[in-house]
Amino acid sequence: MSNYNIQEMIQKNKSNKGAFVEKSIPVILFLITSVSVLATIGILYTLISQSLEFFSRESFTTFITSADWNPYGAEPEFGIWALIMGTLKVVVIATVFAVPVGLGAAIYLSEYATERLRKVIKPVLEVLAGIPTVVYGFFAINFVTPVLQSIWSEISLYNAVSAGLVVGIMIIPMIASLSEDALSAVPNSMREGSLGMGATRLETTFKIVLSAAVSGIIASIVLAVSRAIGETMIVSIAAGSTPNASLDITSSLQTMTGFIVQITSGDAAYGSSLYFSLFAVGMTLFVITFAMNIISQWITKRYREEY
Amino acid sequence: MVNIMTKEKNTVTRAAGTTVVEDRFRDSAADDGIREPVFKTNNFNLWYGDNHALQDINLTFNQNEISAIIGPSGCGKSTFVKALNRMVELVPVVRTEGEILYLENNIFDRKMTVEELRTKVGMVFQKPNPFPKSIYDNVAYGPRVHGIRKKKVLDEVVEKSLRDAAIWEEVKDRLNENAYGLSGGQQQRVCIARALATEPDVILMDEPTSALDPVSTTKVEDLMHELKKDYSLIVVTHNMQQAARVSDTTSFFYQGYVVEHDDTKIIFENPRDQRTEDYVSGRFG
Numbered sequence: 001m002s003n004y005n006i007q008e009m010i011q012k013n014k015s016n017k018g019a020f021v022e023k024s025i026p027v028i029l030f031l032i033t034s035v036s037v038l039a040t041i042g043i044l045y046t047l048i049s050q051s052l053e054f055f056s057r058e059s060f061t062t063f064i065t066s067a068d069w070n071p072y073g074a075e076p077e078f079g080i081w082a083l084i085m086g087t088l089k090v091v092v093i094a095t096v097f098a099v100p101v102g103l104g105a106a107i108y109l110s111e112y113a114t115e116r117l118r119k120v121i122k123p124v125l126e127v128l129a130g131i132p133t134v135v136y137g138f139f140a141i142n143f144v145t146p147v148l149q150s151i152w153s154e155i156s157l158y159n160a161v162s163a164g165l166v167v168g169i170m171i172i173p174m175i176a177s178l179s180e181d182a183l184s185a186v187p188n189s190m191r192e193g194s195l196g197m198g199a200t201r202l203e204t205t206f207k208i209v210l211s212a213a214v215s216g217i218i219a220s221i222v223l224a225v226s227r228a229i230g231e232t233m234i235v236s237i238a239a240g241s242t243p244n245a246s247l248d249i250t251s252s253l254q255t256m257t258g259f260i261v262q263i264t265s266g267d268a269a270y271g272s273s274l275y276f277s278l279f280a281v282g283m284t285l286f287v288i289t290f291a292m293n294i295i296s297q298w299i300t301k302r303y304r305e306e307y
Numbered sequence: 308m309v310n311i312m313t314k315e316k317n318t319v320t321r322a323a324g325t326t327v328v329e330d331r332f333r334d335s336a337a338d339d340g341i342r343e344p345v346f347k348t349n350n351f352n353l354w355y356g357d358n359h360a361l362q363d364i365n366l367t368f369n370q371n372e373i374s375a376i377i378g379p380s381g382c383g384k385s386t387f388v389k390a391l392n393r394m395v396e397l398v399p400v401v402r403t404e405g406e407i408l409y410l411e412n413n414i415f416d417r418k419m420t421v422e423e424l425r426t427k428v429g430m431v432f433q434k435p436n437p438f439p440k441s442i443y444d445n446v447a448y449g450p451r452v453h454g455i456r457k458k459k460v461l462d463e464v465v466e467k468s469l470r471d472a473a474i475w476e477e478v479k480d481r482l483n484e485n486a487y488g489l490s491g492g493q494q495q496r497v498c499i500a501r502a503l504a505t506e507p508d509v510i511l512m513d514e515p516t517s518a519l520d521p522v523s524t525t526k527v528e529d530l531m532h533e534l535k536k537d538y539s540l541i542v543v544t545h546n547m548q549q550a551a552r553v554s555d556t557t558s559f560f561y562q563g564y565v566v567e568h569d570d571t572k573i574i575f576e577n578p579r580d581q582r583t584e585d586y587v588s589g590r591f592g
Contacts, residue, residue: 114399115399187436189432189434189436190436190438190439191397192394192397192430192432192436193432193436193437193438193498193501194438194448194452195394195397195425196392196394196425196429196430196432196502197425197426197429197448197449197452197501197502197505198421198422198423198424198425198426198449198452198453198505199422199448199449199452200422203452207448207452208438211439211440212438212439
């Protein structure tokens with residue numbers, strides 16, 4: 001027999017303090033949770049109310065149909081398409097570059113690389129994700145743009161290609177890392193099932209593993225594209241500040257985020273149309289990323305292959 | 308009984324704890340003609356890194372028979388069947404020595420690709436592992452991978468395979484539903500149908516009923532009997548009653564080597580090795 005009476009010791013240790021902590025924890029955690037919800041509501045409220053103020057001064061129809069963005073001067077023009085096109089050019093270039101590279105890296109890491117190699121490469125990718133975007137911006141204008149200019153003479157100092165490529169580099173780790181997680185989460189029994197049928201490794205990867213992981217992969221791409229849309233520093237530094245709706249990717253442009261940065265750094269007097277236009281642009285950004293999230297959720301549901 | 312007694316006297320004992328019963332004393336009830344060997348291993352050895360998992364395996368499996376492989380956990384029985392279609396090589400540290408002859412061709416020869424081998428030697432796994440696709444796409448997967456695209460052919464193959472796997476009646480109205488909506492037992496029969504769809508010679512089964520309930524188990528066992536007419540089956544099982552019920556021959560694996568390989572009846576009623584007897588009577592394992 002034991003020298004201790006455990007039941008007695010348990011009784012002694014019982015106190016009311018424990019019960020109080022137990023009861024108050026959910027309350028405390030609820031308050032903490034509400035901080036993020038309240039912040040979201042606050043941001044949305046500001047965006048909506050100030051945007052409404054903007055649209056009480058300027059025409060909403062012009063805003064969403066026109067492509068002339070000329071917010072300064074006596075007769076300002078607010079046609080958001082000039083900024084949307086700027087964002088779109090950068091985002092499309094970034095996506096076209098980053099999706100194949102990121103996905104390729106994910107497939108390699110999950111399906112082909114040895115355990116040892118994966119353990120080295122994945123942290124490196126995640127370090128890439130941690131580099132401040134201002135450094136990427138610098139990299140774009142001081143390295144990528146000169147290189148591009150040396151092989152493509154029409155490219156100007158500020159352009160969509162350089163900014164797009166570097167935004168792409170920025171989101172590659174996100175796509176690679178999250179897609180790799182999705183691919184690795186596919187149970188090995190499925191690979192074995194396919195290989196056991198005499199399928200090659202490539203067939204197994206494309207017909208079984210990728211389709212089983214498709215919802216995770218799409219989620220990673222949408223997340224990355226949302227980040228590219230919201231990316232500010234790189235485009236402010238490398239893409240210029242000339243709003244235009246042309247499809248030309250070699251010359252200066254301005255994105256929605258680029259405009260917000262430019263104006264918030266001091267140009268707008270409080271209460272002017274220019275000032276309120278910031279919120280309208282912000283609202284547009286929000287609506288676009290929100291719509292992307294909805295679409296991605298729909299796609300994920302539609303193509304989900306549950307296992 | 309008398310019959311079995313005479314057999315015992317005729318067994319040949321070999322060195323190193325491996326005893327082999329010569330084929331000519333085969334149980335006549337299971338024998339309706341001379342059968343060709345489908346798989347034959349010659350001094351087959353396998354290592355996981357430094358762990359010598361299979362030692363000097365010399366076994367012969369015949370066509371149109373159900374061969375059971377029994378033994379306690381960790382004895383190498385799963386490793387062995389996975390070596391037969393070279394799935395074991397997915398583990399990076401695996402090293403093999405010796406020969407495995409599939410219809411007289413060494414499967415480790417460069418002449419035979421693993422894809423070719425696995426097209427001939429299908430596999431059913433321990434846990435049902437359908438693909439997260441429709442029932443139809445699951446069964447059509449093998450033929451499609453091997454270039455069969457015609458809808459008419461595929462339709463026929465899918466129906467035939469599902470019928471042969473005794474699940475057609477249960478799923479014929481829901482072929483386009485995800486296979487994961489089925490019960491475990493149904494999933495396993497879909498997996499068997501998937502393996503049948505490429506019309507292999509041999510079907511390896513790695514504890515095919517260990518994740519199933521008794522009713523599903525019975526269905527799968529009945530199915531094995533049916534499949535025997537057209538296929539050779541090599542079945543790993545943890546369940547000794549199952550081995551006794553379904554198989555023609557049984558190999559008892561213990562600690563990486565074959566203790567005894569003989570007609571199932573002999574293994575269960577009159578084994579020669581004490582360890583076999585202890586195992587089949589449930590004294591260990």
